[in-house]
Amino acid sequence: MSNILVVAEQRDGTLNRSTWEAVVGGQKLAKELDKEVTVLLLGKDIKDLADETAGKGVTVMVVDHEKLADYTPDGYSAAIKQVVEKESPAYILFSHTYMVRDYAPKLAASLGKALISDCIRYKMAGDKPVFVRQVFQGKIDADFTFDGDGPYLVSFQVAAFNADDLATGGSGVVQNAEVNMDGVEIRTKVLEIFEGVKQEVDLSKAERIVSVGRGIKKPENMDLIKQLAEALDAEIAASRPVCDDGWLPLDRQVGSSGQTVAPKLYFAVGISGAIQHIVGMKNSGTIVAINKDPHAPIFDIADYGVVGDLFEVLPEFIKSVKKL
Amino acid sequence: MKIIVCMKQVPVKDSLLKITDDGSWVHETDLNYEINESDHYALEEALRLKEAHSGEVVLLSMGPERVREAIKQGLAKGADRAIHIDNSSFTTQDPFVNARVLAAAIKREEFDLVLSGLQTDDYGSAQTGVILAENLGVPSATIVMEIQKQNGGIKVKRELESGWFQWVELPLPSLLTIQSGINQIRYATIKGIMMAKKKEIKALGLSELGLSESDVEEGQTGLVFSKIYVPEKTKKTEIFEGDPREVAQKLADKLKNEAKVI
Ligand SMILES: Cc1cc2nc3c(=O)[nH]c(=O)nc-3n(C[C@H](O)[C@H](O)[C@H](O)COP(=O)(O)OP(=O)(O)OC[C@H]3O[C@@H](n4cnc5c(N)ncnc54)[C@H](O)[C@@H]3O)c2cc1C
Ligand SMILES: Nc1ncnc2c1ncn2[C@@H]1O[C@H](COP(=O)(O)O)[C@@H](O)[C@H]1O
Numbered sequence: 001m002s003n004i005l006v007v008a009e010q011r012d013g014t015l016n017r018s019t020w021e022a023v024v025g026g027q028k029l030a031k032e033l034d035k036e037v038t039v040l041l042l043g044k045d046i047k048d049l050a051d052e053t054a055g056k057g058v059t060v061m062v063v064d065h066e067k068l069a070d071y072t073p074d075g076y077s078a079a080i081k082q083v084v085e086k087e088s089p090a091y092i093l094f095s096h097t098y099m100v101r102d103y104a105p106k107l108a109a110s111l112g113k114a115l116i117s118d119c120i121r122y123k124m125a126g127d128k129p130v131f132v133r134q135v136f137q138g139k140i141d142a143d144f145t146f147d148g149d150g151p152y153l154v155s156f157q158v159a160a161f162n163a164d165d166l167a168t169g170g171s172g173v174v175q176n177a178e179v180n181m182d183g184v185e186i187r188t189k190v191l192e193i194f195e196g197v198k199q200e201v202d203l204s205k206a207e208r209i210v211s212v213g214r215g216i217k218k219p220e221n222m223d224l225i226k227q228l229a230e231a232l233d234a235e236i237a238a239s240r241p242v243c244d245d246g247w248l249p250l251d252r253q254v255g256s257s258g259q260t261v262a263p264k265l266y267f268a269v270g271i272s273g274a275i276q277h278i279v280g281m282k283n284s285g286t287i288v289a290i291n292k293d294p295h296a297p298i299f300d301i302a303d304y305g306v307v308g309d310l311f312e313v314l315p316e317f318i319k320s321v322k323k324l
Numbered sequence: 325m326k327i328i329v330c331m332k333q334v335p336v337k338d339s340l341l342k343i344t345d346d347g348s349w350v351h352e353t354d355l356n357y358e359i360n361e362s363d364h365y366a367l368e369e370a371l372r373l374k375e376a377h378s379g380e381v382v383l384l385s386m387g388p389e390r391v392r393e394a395i396k397q398g399l400a401k402g403a404d405r406a407i408h409i410d411n412s413s414f415t416t417q418d419p420f421v422n423a424r425v426l427a428a429a430i431k432r433e434e435f436d437l438v439l440s441g442l443q444t445d446d447y448g449s450a451q452t453g454v455i456l457a458e459n460l461g462v463p464s465a466t467i468v469m470e471i472q473k474q475n476g477g478i479k480v481k482r483e484l485e486s487g488w489f490q491w492v493e494l495p496l497p498s499l500l501t502i503q504s505g506i507n508q509i510r511y512a513t514i515k516g517i518m519m520a521k522k523k524e525i526k527a528l529g530l531s532e533l534g535l536s537e538s539d540v541e542e543g544q545t546g547l548v549f550s551k552i553y554v555p556e557k558t559k560k561t562e563i564f565e566g567d568p569r570e571v572a573q574k575l576a577d578k579l580k581n582e583a584k585v586i
Contacts, residue, residue: 073454073464098485101442102466105451109420109458114547117449135552136341137445140350142417143550147543187463187498191491193484208585214337232586244505250487257483265585272337286583288575293338295554299561304578307565316572324580 004030005061005089005151007080008041009099011071013049018095020163023058025122025156026093027167032124035090040177042079044069050174057170061087067181070190071099077107078184083177084111089151096155108153115153116144118275120160137274138297158256158279197250199259201235208234208265211254211281212242215270215291215310219247224314225269231321232267239271255280270310273298290314325379325473325496327370328430329403330440330453331363333387333394337445347551359394362441366502368509369471370439371402377473379436380404384429386422388412392525399520400512406525409533414540417447418547421540423455428533430460435497437478442467442501450501457499465492466501 006026009016019039026037041050042063054060063083067075084092092107094100096118108115120141122129128145131154135142146152203209210229216222229236236252243253254261256276266284271277273289273296281287282301289302290310299305306313335341335355342351359367370381383398383406385391395406407429416422430438438460440453457464469489470481477495483503484490494500512520530540542548562578564571579586 098467098483101450102454102464102482105419105454106458106464108451108545109423109455112420112545114418114420114545115451116547117451130550133448134555135446135448136335136350137337137448138555139341140343140552141555142552145548145550146546147548148546150546152546187495188465189493191479191493193488193490196487196489199487240505246508256485258487260486265579265583286579286585288579293340294563295341297555299563300555300557301559302561303559303583304575305561305563306571306575307563308568308571312568313572316569317575320572320576321586324576324586 003087003089004035004037004091004093005084005087006037006039006093008039008053009095009097010041010043010046010049013043013046015049015053016095016097017163018097018158020166021159021161022093022095022156024161024163024165026091028161029091029093029122029129032129033090033127038089040080040083042068042076054172054174056166057168057172059170059173059175061175061177063177063179065179065181067184067186072186072188072190073103073106074184074186074188075181076103077110078181079179080107081110082179084151086177092151092153094153094155096157100155104153104155111151113151113153114146115155117155119154119156134275137272139295157275159282199251200249201251203235203237203252203254203259203261206235206261206263208232208267209237209261209263209284210234210267210269211237211239211271212248212269213239213271214241216242219245221311222247224311227318228267228269228314231318232265234265234267237261239277268298268302269314271298272296273301325373325377325436326382326434327373327379327437327439328382328384328433328435329363329367329370329398330426330438330456331367331383331385331394331398332360332441332444333357333385333391334360334444334446343552343554347553349552357390357394359397360441360444362443362502362504364509365504365506366439366441367398367401367403368507369502371510372507373437373471373473382407382433384426385409386411386426395525396520397512399523399525400516401510402516403523405523408525408527410527410529414530416540416542417449417549418542418545419447419449419451419455420545420547423452423459424539425530425533425535426452427456427459428535429528430456432533437496438462438499440499440501442503453499453501460499462498463494464499464501465494467503468500469503469506471500
């Protein structure tokens with residue numbers, strides 16, 4: 001079998017939505033390369049989840065083992081390595097989640113192979129896929145390919161593919177894969193999972209959000225943001241560094257490790273637009289960005305972009321809004 | 325506790341990047357450099373662990389001659405000594421190769437803990453630390469937001485998505501990749517800067533690390549880098565530029581009358 005193996009991600013018997021995005025990526029690639037997709041599911045007592053997954057018409061390979069009851073990097077990489085050695089897939093695809101960040105590089109290293117991580121898309125050059133990932137925090141794109149024998153490992157950025165594009169109608173078989181975990185030592189002990197800060201503000205309900213990034217430079221300058229928020233009748237949110245530095249409480253953070261919002265208006269001030277921020281706000285209605293760097297990635301998703309110094313533009317803008 | 329901190333020097337965040345004509349990388353000569361953000365937090369965390377439990381903090385940085393500036397800054401903050409690997413002759417974007425070289429340097433030391441950043445601000449592969457752990461044969465945990473020393477090991481808080489966290493326990497030695505925001509970074513003091521002048525920066529080359537040219541060759545993992553370029557725009561953005569007053573008025577008008585969101 002020279003297949004495309006897509007590694008699913010589940011916790012407590014529930015699939016992560018981004019698994020389906022990776023499956024869609026796999027299906028598209030499979031079509032280009034004339035291959036088939038198998039979804040690999042790991043865990044303990046996951047028969048129901050396997051059936052449910054296969055119910056969407058995809059072929060599912062299940063590894064059910066005591067040592068995979070909780071996710072650990074040792075358990076996952078050892079189990080996947082055994083499957084890979086038996087099945088020799090051409091490609092192993094992942095969604096670039098925090099769990100995949102935790103074990104996929106280890107798996108790749110144990111196979112002596114490259115993992116092209118956090119790809120935003122692929123494109124075909126003849127019969128060879130070229131994988132595109134971002135460097136310099138999204139300011140520049142970079143092309144990578146694979147050479148030599150597989151397996152080729154690729155992780156795709158969350159939302160790189162649309163889960164709704166899933167091709168259904170396949171036969172939906174469930175296969176069991178045996179692994180021998182006797183010699184595998186699980187060195188990490190997994191303790192509890194918990195929600196961090198108690199969310200005191202629910203930004204997801206806000207109609208308008210003014211969001212501030214490191215471009216604001218100093219906590220003293222936050223007053224300008226307050227004035228802007230008042231003028232627009234908006235809630236205040238921030239990028240991660242602003243919360244890290246304690247200039248705003250953590251529950252105001254938007255992004256992959258913070259809140260996900262979709263207001264009518266998202267007004268981003270001095271935010272560069274790193275992917276971890278974008279995933280938390282890209283579904284907003286109208287996106288405005290003020291940034292002095294014309295190449296800031298935030299402009300790629302903004303409807304209106306002001307290239308300029310926020311300290312010059314904002315006071316004028318607040319005046320203009322008040323006059324409306 | 326003996327702690328090794330992997331620290332990369334990267335172009336400062338606000339840099340105006342110019343891509344070379346052949347797309348092989350950006351022009352490096354007119355750039356300013358700084359310590360990679362999450363590595364900076366890793367260093368701070370190492371210094372705090374040393375202050376609480378005594379021990380030694382050793383900096384490990386691979387890069388051209390200029391990275392000595394970052395090393396000196398780390399020494400001024402309180403690291404005890406440093407190792408510099410000059411990679412001018414084998415610069416690669418393959419994290420597997422980079423981790424192999426870093427691992428060779430770490431294997432010459434005894435250590436309880438290796439701390440790296442979770443991701444570089446330039447390459448951003450988010451892989452080097454994890455591969456390094458595999459190479460050293462020690463367990464790892466990523467995206468760490470708190471470290472507690474326990475009898476015989478450590479307990480660490482890992483960040484999960486959307487504001488969730490998880491505690492895990494690891495034996496020592498082990499490797500952690502540190503997330504930005506885990507602590508508040510200190511500034512170097514004048515005294516620290518003076519003291520740093522006397523601290524050792526050991527330069528190590530491939531042969532001292534017991535590695536050969538073939539160990540750092542491109543392509544051994546199958547990875548082929550072709551080029552970098554400015555991303556294509558996918559969304560039509562209306563851009564305003566120029567006089568702040570005019571720009572402000574136009575934007576206010578658009579938001580009120582076109583987008584109808586204010
Ligand atoms: C696992 C992981 C999870 C993460 N989770 C999140 C998250 O949930 N949320 C989040 O936001 N980030 C998150 N990050 C961090 C993210 O990668 C970026 O580092 C962060 O979003 C950058 O914040 P920023 O845009 O405010 O700062 P910077 O990237 O430093 O950008 C500042 C911007 O301000 C502009 N600027 C400076 N001065 C001015 C001026 N005078 N006028 C106008 N513009 C100016 C600059 O041109 C620049 O574009 C995460 C990272 C990782 C690795
Ligand atoms: N050249 C280097 N020298 C020292 N440490 C490095 C180097 N490259 C990467 N690292 C470490 O590995 C982490 C992850 O890097 P990356 O895989 O490039 O995202 C960084 O945050 C550093 O701690």
